[in-house]
Amino acid sequence: MQYPPTKRDTVVDIYHTISVEDPYRWLEDPNAQETQVWSEAQNALTRSFLDSFPKRDFVKQRLTTLMNYPRYGVPQRKGKHYFYTHLAGLQNQPVLKRCTALDGPATVVLDPNRFSSDGTVALENIFFHKDGSLLAYSTSQNGSDWQEIRILQPESGQEYEETLRWCRAPALTWKDDGSGFYYNRYPDPTGLPSDEQSTNMKVYWHRLGTPQSDDILVYERPDAKELHFAPLLTDDQRYLTLHVTHGTDIRSRFYYRDETTGGDFIRLLDDNDAPYTFLGNDGPLFYFLTGYNAPRNRIIAIDITQPEREHWRELVPEQEATLTNALMVNDQFVLCYTRDAHNSLSLYRHDGTFEREIALPMPGTVLDIAGTRAQSELFFGFTSFLAAPTIYRYDFATHTLALVFPDESGFQAEPYETRQIFYTSKDGTRVPMFLTHKKGLVLDGQNPVLLYGYGGFAINMMPSYSPLVVAWLESGGVYALANIRGGFEYGDEWHRAGMLDRKQNVFDDFIAAAEWLIEQHYTNPKRLAIYGGSNGGLLVSACMTQRPELYGAVLASVPVTDMLRFHKFTVGRYWIPEYGNPEASEQEFKTLYAYSPLHNVREQTVYPPTLLLTADTDDRVVPAHAKKFAAALQTANAGEAPILLRIEPKAGHGHGKPLSKQIEELSDLLIFLYKTFEIDPEPQKTD
Structure with a gap:
């Protein structure tokens, strides 16, 4: 040749x-x-x-032909509505929809296919206010990791004027009163060498309806410019937490501050000795998925008034299977385990007592788990080599699993x-x-x-x-x-x-x-x-x-x-x-x-x-x-x-x-x- x-x-x-x-x-x-x-x-x-x-x-x-079939994302319930993405056949990008009943009609909230004629502007992330009255969404262009955030009222379709730029791997958390949100971004990279454009991430407070230039700096670490901060408000809105990582290292740190008193962030976990994923809290009692002293992960509780390791409580010990995902739904722990490269779903009570396993249709993979601690329903996707993704709903009241969006691939x-x-x-x-x-x-x-x-x-x-x-x-x-x-x-x-x-x-x-x-x-x-x-x-x-x-x-x-x-x-x-x-x-x-x-x-x-x-x-x-x-x-x-x-x-x-x-x-x-x-x-x- x-x-x-x-x-x-x-x-x-x-x-x-x-x-x-x-x-x-x-x-x-x-x-x-x-x-x-x-x-x-x-x-x-x-x-x-x-x-x-x-x-x-x-x-x-x-x-x-093989790609021409409807595909659905895992629904999230926010207020009175369910939100989910839907790719109808050969559309370039999935569309965000909402409905009051999953078996009823749905309306379009966001159609990214309208953002560009060739489909090269993609809807990357959606951050919902808990009652569904507001959402922030990020888009990328031409496959770039850089994203821009915009804000929308789903009911009216009104877009706010501001655009938030210089986001990469964005995280965003709303205040319950809808006045604004905390989010992370980088400084304007214009003129910087390419390997320095993704350094010095900062956390800001953005008030709705104001320009990005008015955002208030909440946290930065000029002494550690390669750290990534993901802000999250606790369900009770009392604590602003930061999940802190360095590059692709799976180990993490965890900081928080009390929103009722303000002040500096407290570095609860700062040794970078294991992965820590915050799951929720009961006042000062914080729940984590962690690999600390558990290579296949476990669930622990840390009382932030007694944060020393000798006071940590183990709720769900390490198992033979690997714990790869966890969520608090219906005031229970929903735990996704991996055993020989296929998944299982287990429910544990608040105190760490095993409740039951959710029977899956076949050996395969659980995709995206959605639900909140106050809700009594759980949604997740499922797929395998010979089964296109399907969406299921688990009802905690009846302990039943129902198919919400079936496989429509025709395979x-x-x-x-x-x-x-x-x-x-x-x-x-x-x-x-x-x-x-x-x-x-x-x-x-x-x-x-x-x-x-x-x-x-x-x-x-x-x-x-x-x-x-x-x-x-x-x-x-x-x-x-x-x-x-x-x-x-x-x-x-x-x-x-x-x-x-x-x-x-x-x-x-x-x-x-x-x-x-x-x-x-x-x-x-x-x-x-x-x-x-x-x-x-x-x-x-x-x-x-x-x-x-x-x-x-x-x-x-x-x-x-x-x-x-x-x-x-x-x-x-x-x-x-x-x-x-x-x-x-x-x-x-x-x-x-x-x-x-x-x-x-x-x-x-x-x-x-x-x-x-x-x-x-x-x-x-x-x-x-x-x-x-x-x-x-x-x-x-x-x-x-x-x-x-x-x-x-x-x-x-x-x-x-x-x-x-x-x-x-x-x-x-x-x-x-x-x-x-x-x-x-x-x-x-x-x-």
Whole structure:
């Protein structure tokens, strides 16, 4: 394949006396003309490869059909109304609606499809006043992490004049009297270097109907500019609390102040020794989900008048399953546990006594739990590999579970099956993996397999429905999801076994999954594709550079590939707790340098067919990662396999992406696999 010419510069950095070349540093500047010309040429090459597939129209139409069904968000009851999001078929963005009865008519509150003609303005967050008379909502443009907040009266449709800017991962909490709210934001980033734009977060009080310039500063930490503050008023409005985090570190701090007396914030939990999630309070008695002395989490109570650890009370002790989410509803604890990568829901009384388990329809994943302490109903979503998301309501008075919004996808699951297996990784660790495929699969070593993973940041990979996977299954493919270390499936120890100097465990787990699939005759290296996004893009890129002969195709979406410079772009510095710092620590440099995909591309090596996907306005994992990696692979590859780069315009890291762009991207992913594995995706007609 004839690739666009790529310049090699003589840039050299010194890390702890070791010289490291960076010949494609120039690709880091997205505004430079030579970078833009190179990017356009790469996109043109990728388009010529993908668009030449003769069944392209069929693939896109099939995905369009699979994605053309109504989808609903989990309802929230505020005052007399229920609010929920609704995506009707092929709309680009979901619409916010409200109703007085969930089986009755609903009216549109907010339609983000009206914000832009191409669907690239997304509704990101909605913050309701408790009686539903007011809401604040945030939007993002072109997939950016930057968001703007506006305020609306749902009843009248009146929008307030003010717009609140410079928000990223916003948190907002209303005063009961509706006079205003507390929220977090960053200073105006204009003129700041990209890696300093997301520092020095502050908490402000905003009075309704006033300009942002009049907002009152409530809290800041100029001595710790990388801390993130999420404000939350307690239900009794007495305390303003701050959930305090540093980057992607799951450990947290907790501060509060008494709103009746004012004064300074009290740092109740400031050792950053474990995660703490505030659940609610009874006066000075505060309830938390925490991992303190409990790697799989537990529920505790802290009396803030006696905050010393010896006075802490354990309400729900650590279990064998991992406690991954908790909420107080109907004055009870609703606890979501993860056991071998699928969920269960349990109810515990206020004093920590077990009440009952809510029976779920099948092994799968609980999505978004909604309810308040004063309400007697609970809503949650549920999904699995072969079941599109459905919404359920649990009635505490009758202990009954009812389906509110059923699966309207039209997908017929009967011809397929999912099973969970456990395989052994390089160091003897037992790792779970889900396999989904047509029933009666013949284990002849010839099946096309798509192996997916993530492995980082304590993020669980759970069973979920995907039109991409359905299309792959229909064409005879096998879908495998490996629950490798770095996630939180088995608690904090599982996460820590896949971070910092133990990151290689993640790659070893994934490589072992691939080897198991081959040894068990599901497939062979020429028919095995690996796929991951973001940190999962790092995963598949590292596994490909370490074992290029093991795979027949690689799909790396918005990947992190330059592990020596990741912390220099936008929010990359906040990943240091997970990855390490190559400049501050010689040992961490050695660890990162050993697996950094960009720095482990070897000359005259045969690499598998590879499709790298990025987006021009991704301000989380900047496109330079994918561009530099593509340049290195294209230069080094000794084989004939294509190394392609797809750069999405007017898009970001993936959140808020309009449905039309999702269809285009998923079509390209499938076409790359079909073309590489010589699969005909269209069922053959029989006479």
